[in-house]
Amino acid sequence: MAKFVDSCFNEIEMRRIYRVIRRHIITGFIFLMPVLVAVALINKFWDKIITVAAKVSKLLFINALIGPGGNVLVALVLLLLLCLVAGFLVRLTFFKKMSDRIDQKLTIFIPGYTDLKKEAQKKIGEVPVEKAAVFETCLVQDQECWKPAYLIDIADNGDTIVFFPAAPTFETGQVAIIPKDCYRKLSMDSQTLNACLKQFGKGIVIV
Template identity: 30%
Template sequence: MKSLTKKLRDTMIAGIIFLLPILVLVVLANKVLLFFTGLTSRFAAMFGLKSFLGVSGGTIAGAIGLLLFILFCGYLVRVAFFKQITNWVDNKLSAHIPGYSIYREMAMSKLVEKEEVLPYQMAALFPSDGKFVPCFVMESGNNGEVVAFFPSAGNTKEGSIQLVPGSLLRKLPETDMRKFRQAIDKNGIGLMEAIK
């Protein structure tokens, strides 16, 4: 009973820690929108916008004002001085808010499409029960052993890591690792072309 209570308590704490940054962002966004709504409601009334489709004119003008402010801040970040300020704030938030850097990287990966750096040295095939299993060479040791990553079919981000004799591997140094990885992600479709 005590272990169940402890697991439940730990799970509740983990849930709170997970939701806390999201809740803070929602509350901040709400406060900023209310601030802009208060500022822009006079402008909306001045232009005769009382409501549109049941939404008050102040809210519409506040949302437009917020979007313009975000756009303005986006241009400011391109200036070197403001970029340094942004980096300083990011470092402080990373140091003081648990999990901030993880959430930031998740958000940035969705916003900015950059080419992912693959941590593999090369693609390879490992013999197993008369067939070859696709894998990636992560490191090569001085004694001829190799750290190999064996991805799961359909998901190259999960799998197993094994220390194997390098002499058993059929190394594919000329193979395009992106095509090789994509073929594994597609459950093997395109693998034959990738290893040519």
């Protein structure tokens, strides 16, 4: 009997270890996938630069003076010049719109592209400042309790569109249309409400 119990226990433990390892492998793959895609694209782009640099180096006899290292030097100079020109062009309206369209395409085809771009912008100190929208707030009656929400819009008949924010980012949640008698306004805006929700609702005051 003891051997049977030990066998069952070992089998359960092995299954638990398998699930843990499997979960970590999947999580690690999801984490590494954007990085691997970015590295592959950079390598492909660098190969193109090296090909052009080899021709320029041969044309200017740099490879004869420096040797094989001349191709890499020319490639670095070309890359810096390309970035410099792109930096000026992207400030023009036409190229800015083109850049935004390319970003949208890359966001679709490259997992994690947006996060990688934001991290790169943080590194160079050019993080775009996104001004968060501010809304009125209210408490919405839900059976025997009241739930805090953003007051988005009020129709002519008094019905109200509300948004229930979900912690911790408060950028996701649920939209609902409620009758006029099923909510109470709060004396705070959405940013103040978010701060209260982070403290488990402490500070929420009904008008």
